[in-house]
Amino acid sequence: MADYTIKVRRFQPESGEGPYWEEFNVDLDPSLSVLDGLLQAKDRDDGSLAVRCSCRAAICGSCGMKVNGQSTLGCKTQIGEAQEQADKMVGAAGVSAAVADSPIRGEGSDLGSAGNPIVIEPMGNMPVIKDLITDMESTHWTKIRRVTPWLLPHGEPPEREYVVEPESMIDITQSMACIQCGACVSSCLSMEADPGFIGPAALAKAYRFVGDPRDAETHERLHDLADDPHGIYDCTHCFSCIDACPKGVAPMDQIMRLRRKAGEEGIEDPNAGHDHEIAFVKVIEKKGLLDEALLVQESYAPGIKGKLKPSKRGLTETIKSLPTILRPLRKRKVKLRQAIPGLHHGLPKEAMGDVKSIYAHAEEHSEELNLYIRGEEGDDAQPDGAAAEEVTND
Amino acid sequence: MPSHDVLVIGAGLAGQRAALAAAEEGVSVGIISKVHPVRSHSNAAQGGINAALNPGDSWESHAFDTIKGSDYLSDQDAVEIMTREAPEEILHLEHLGVTFHRNEEGKLGTRAFGGASAARTYYVADITGQAIMHVLYEQLMKYSEQIARYEEWFCSSLAIDENGECCGVVTRNVADGQVELFQAKSVILCTGGNGMVWKPSTNALICTGDGIAMAYRAGAKLMDMEMIQYHPTTLAGKGFLITEGARGEGAHLLNAKGERFMERYAPNKMELASRDVVSRAEQTEINEGRGFPDGTVALDITVVPKKRVHEALREIVLVGRDFAGVDITREPIHIKPGNHYTMGGVKTDVDGRTDIPGLYSAGETACVSVHGGNRLGANSLLDTLIFGKRSGRDAAARAKRIDYARASKQVLEDEENLVADIISREKGSGRRISEIKLELGQTMDAKVAVFRDEAGITEALETVRRLKEEAKTAYIDDHGSVFNQDLLGAIELGYMLDNAECTCVAALERKESRGAQYRTDFPERNDTDWLKHIDLERTDDGPEISYSEVTITQWEPQERTY
Numbered sequence A: 001m002a003d004y005t006i007k008v009r010r011f012q013p014e015s016g017e018g019p020y021w022e023e024f025n026v027d028l029d030p031s032l033s034v035l036d037g038l039l040q041a042k043d044r045d046d047g048s049l050a051v052r053c054s055c056r057a058a059i060c061g062s063c064g065m066k067v068n069g070q071s072t073l074g075c076k077t078q079i080g081e082a083q084e085q086a087d088k089m090v091g092a093a094g095v096s097a098a099v100a101d102s103p104i105r106g107e108g109s110d111l112g113s114a115g116n117p118i119v120i121e122p123m124g125n126m127p128v129i130k131d132l133i134t135d136m137e138s139t140h141w142t143k144i145r146r147v148t149p150w151l152l153p154h155g156e157p158p159e160r161e162y163v164v165e166p167e168s169m170i171d172i173t174q175s176m177a178c179i180q181c182g183a184c185v186s187s188c189l190s191m192e193a194d195p196g197f198i199g200p201a202a203l204a205k206a207y208r209f210v211g212d213p214r215d216a217e218t219h220e221r222l223h224d225l226a227d228d229p230h231g232i233y234d235c236t237h238c239f240s241c242i243d244a245c246p247k248g249v250a251p252m253d254q255i256m257r258l259r260r261k262a263g264e265e266g267i268e269d270p271n272a273g274h275d276h277e278i279a280f281v282k283v284i285e286k287k288g289l290l291d292e293a294l295l296v297q298e299s300y301a302p303g304i305k306g307k308l309k310p311s312k313r314g315l316t317e318t319i320k321s322l323p324t325i326l327r328p329l330r331k332r333k334v335k336l337r338q339a340i341p342g343l344h345h346g347l348p349k350e351a352m353g354d355v356k357s358i359y360a361h362a363e364e365h366s367e368e369l370n371l372y373i374r375g376e377e378g379d380d381a382q383p384d385g386a387a388a389e390e391v392t393n394d
Numbered sequence B: 001m002p003s004h005d006v007l008v009i010g011a012g013l014a015g016q017r018a019a020l021a022a023a024e025e026g027v028s029v030g031i032i033s034k035v036h037p038v039r040s041h042s043n044a045a046q047g048g049i050n051a052a053l054n055p056g057d058s059w060e061s062h063a064f065d066t067i068k069g070s071d072y073l074s075d076q077d078a079v080e081i082m083t084r085e086a087p088e089e090i091l092h093l094e095h096l097g098v099t100f101h102r103n104e105e106g107k108l109g110t111r112a113f114g115g116a117s118a119a120r121t122y123y124v125a126d127i128t129g130q131a132i133m134h135v136l137y138e139q140l141m142k143y144s145e146q147i148a149r150y151e152e153w154f155c156s157s158l159a160i161d162e163n164g165e166c167c168g169v170v171t172r173n174v175a176d177g178q179v180e181l182f183q184a185k186s187v188i189l190c191t192g193g194n195g196m197v198w199k200p201s202t203n204a205l206i207c208t209g210d211g212i213a214m215a216y217r218a219g220a221k222l223m224d225m226e227m228i229q230y231h232p233t234t235l236a237g238k239g240f241l242i243t244e245g246a247r248g249e250g251a252h253l254l255n256a257k258g259e260r261f262m263e264r265y266a267p268n269k270m271e272l273a274s275r276d277v278v279s280r281a282e283q284t285e286i287n288e289g290r291g292f293p294d295g296t297v298a299l300d301i302t303v304v305p306k307k308r309v310h311e312a313l314r315e316i317v318l319v320g321r322d323f324a325g326v327d328i329t330r331e332p333i334h335i336k337p338g339n340h341y342t343m344g345g346v347k348t349d350v351d352g353r354t355d356i357p358g359l360y361s362a363g364e365t366a367c368v369s370v371h372g373g374n375r376l377g378a379n380s381l382l383d384t385l386i387f388g389k390r391s392g393r394d395a396a397a398r399a400k401r402i403d404y405a406r407a408s409k410q411v412l413e414d415e416e417n418l419v420a421d422i423i424s425r426e427k428g429s430g431r432r433i434s435e436i437k438l439e440l441g442q443t444m445d446a447k448v449a450v451f452r453d454e455a456g457i458t459e460a461l462e463t464v465r466r467l468k469e470e471a472k473t474a475y476i477d478d479h480g481s482v483f484n485q486d487l488l489g490a491i492e493l494g495y496m497l498d499n500a501e502c503t504c505v506a507a508l509e510r511k512e513s514r515g516a517q518y519r520t521d522f523p524e525r526n527d528t529d530w531l532k533h534i535d536l537e538r539t540d541d542g543p544e545i546s547y548s549e550v551t552i553t554q555w556e557p558q559e560r561t562y
């Protein structure tokens, strides 16, 4: 047992008052969860403290909230760990600015543990209904319904099961693992800028159908998601949703898969994201360092040097990028030779050997990062790089 | 007044399946759930769902395993229906989009489960319940024109017309506190189990036995209420479940001396004997001092290849890590038997019909009975789907035959009075709701669990009756309308106490040991006197006991060994 102070951002809609902070002292085992702490406060001190919860085991997706500023599930965050995290934070960092100066009620942190209080807020990017309860219908479920979230198979089903590649089922099981908790939506930076963005959870759900070999509308689905200005190209690749997701769904990865599939379907990416990705890989492979100017050129007009005629779009996009290229030039952050495609220096020959071996390794291990497949790679060897990151985050 | 031909209460697997089946018949359907449907407890089912679909397997074999597992208390006609219809249901789910595990040929693959004579459990990694439920919810969204969804509406009582038929329900919109009388020609109760009556439990906080209590209060019979399953592998203290799939994949149970003790209790099936058998074995080891100091034994998953663990048991890798701080691929994890499943419930026939015309029930709330004294792993999801489907169809057929009956406003008034009474109680005037729940849960776990006897059950019953009195004056803090969870908690407590009382009465009545009911004062099964169901009906003085026959078609009771 240990004492903790939890500082909860509260809002009682029927009181006529704005949001405020309230501190509760709780005592429980450090291995119990932040949700257990909230429930103790509710049981002992104030039954009006509102929080959705049911399974207490990170399965039902009810208890999305922000703990110390990070979107997560209350039942999946151990209170001891949340305390350590809170202690590392300075002042009220991580608390949303809008309410940082709201009045504080309650018992006061001096009664509880010595450190900072554990700060608990409702999820972001969603209207708050009461205390930690947010309106998920308007911000989450409408988006889910937006992606035609049901299987659209071709014709009548077979007499037995559909026979499909075992890997394809494992592949989409990663997005099936989504519990619709909204933590990713709460954390999404694009959503903050564009509330109309379909968003990480709904796009992960979309991949569950696009990646499903039984679905017959892959092409239409991809077009729909690509043509929507709030669709797959609205994601800024910020990784927040991957960090927030409690189930390893990695919504951003699902979005990137959608983009790749869209590229394969010949769908033009208004931001040239997919071409940009390929160009990036190509440029690094060639020079070992990033030649930004060559990157722009390769992204919009791949292979133009002497051989091909640049497409009209390639030229316009390159010209449109000029101000972006010129600004650092003017501020002398970039030398002129760096701004001309191909003139940027590369890595020395010896170092290029290392770059080549990285590429060779990547080629050999080109399979997608999917937690359901990862186990097959094997026993004791720690998964390297991104995979290891993934394990600690999900 | 909102009205629907068929009104489904509860949106877990049973409820969603019932709603879809009714809608297919062309009637108007409403589905009500106190939490958003995908939050329902069905998503906790990790292990899988049984069906005799593999070549070489047969429904008879599945039926026999189920009946033997039930300790011969299940009704065999119902078991036959469930096991015969199982393969078609699996294929139906697959066609709707469930991402079932495939074998190398790309066809449906299976895993082994306890009490089964063949590997016939179909699964999606270890998120089977979740995957199926989310796919059914996809279908609910698809058919939103035929099926109206009332998400986060709390149903509190049933409306019975002057002919004694069920004609609607009283429901509260959780978001704004508005209370409505919904009219319906058929009502299907699919509100899940009552695990919260015990503490700890593997069940979710919402599993408070609401439907069982509502039906009981309205005059429907309950059956097999003494049969409460304790699952063999739950985490000590918190009650989290480690799926039976772990043992299905080959994990061992060890006592503190490192012995694989199941050799002594079930030499053939070992860890994969029926749950009641394994739970009793563990509890015996613990009681006789061969457990660990924290009152547990160990589950050793390290004997399962790591690759397989990551592929098929990912969820419990996470549970071990997040909730017990144990890497199950490297070290054994401490477990003990814990409250898990309600075999009993609202007595129904094979089409979900209860004793009250117009009132149906399916899923964990209902007792058909296919599970009898002990449910086999992976048979519950099947039960929810098969009998959800059948009750949805029959409820629709009834709705086509009859007109709406007029529901008296009395139920609505009663409800409003109850709420006003709870809210008017002064702070400090009685006990807190949470205190009463805790005392109830601990009492039931101590006295009406794996091993029972007359003295213990009697004590528990007395406690429950005292708590019922105390609940009448227990106060709440929240007096508002919006998301008043405090108020709902007080109403749920009432349901929990009714459930507890019925379980105690039935457990006291059954003077033998069968399935989950093990009486240390009557340690033998006694087919001569007790091969029968205990039915309970509400009176002002508590549940009244009667008996009903167990239906036996082709499997005569035998001695049960594993």
Ligand SMILES: Cc1cc2nc3c(=O)[nH]c(=O)nc-3n(C[C@H](O)[C@H](O)[C@H](O)COP(=O)(O)OP(=O)(O)OC[C@H]3O[C@@H](n4cnc5c(N)ncnc54)[C@H](O)[C@@H]3O)c2cc1C
Pocket (backbone or CB within 6 Å): B009, B010, B011, B012, B013, B014, B015, B032, B033, B034, B035, B036, B037, B040, B041, B042, B043, B044, B045, B046, B047, B048, B049, B128, B129, B153, B154, B155, B156, B190, B191, B192, B193, B202, B203, B204, B206, B207, B210, B211, B241, B340, B341, B362, B363, B364, B365, B377, B378, B379, B380, B381, B382, B384
């Ligand atoms: C941890 C765990 C693992 C399991 N694993 C398996 C497995 O592998 N295989 C298997 O076959 N079975 C398994 N089971 C059992 C199985 O999951 C359940 O028995 C089954 O899902 C119950 O489904 P249901 O539809 O009857 O009820 P639930 O899914 O519990 O749904 C109940 C519904 O009723 C609603 N409700 C309740 N009260 C009210 C009210 N007053 N007003 C309005 N709505 C209300 C709820 O909101 C919910 O929507 C497991 C159970 C647990 C606890």
Ligand code: SF4
Pocket (backbone or CB within 6 Å): A184, A187, A188, A189, A190, A191, A199, A200, A234, A235, A236, A237, A238, A239, A240, A241, A242, A251, A252, A255
């Ligand atoms: S990666 Fe994309 S979807 Fe994910 S949080 Fe960032 S912007 Fe949103």
Ligand code: SF4
Pocket (backbone or CB within 6 Å): A177, A178, A179, A180, A181, A182, A183, A184, A185, A200, A201, A204, A244, A245, A246, A247, A248, A249, A250, A251
């Ligand atoms: S993708 Fe992850 S974070 Fe987002 S809703 Fe699903 S489970 Fe939650």
Ligand code: FES
Pocket (backbone or CB within 6 Å): A035, A052, A053, A054, A055, A056, A057, A058, A059, A060, A061, A062, A063, A064, A073, A074, A075, A076
């Ligand atoms: S309570 Fe279910 S996810 Fe937290």
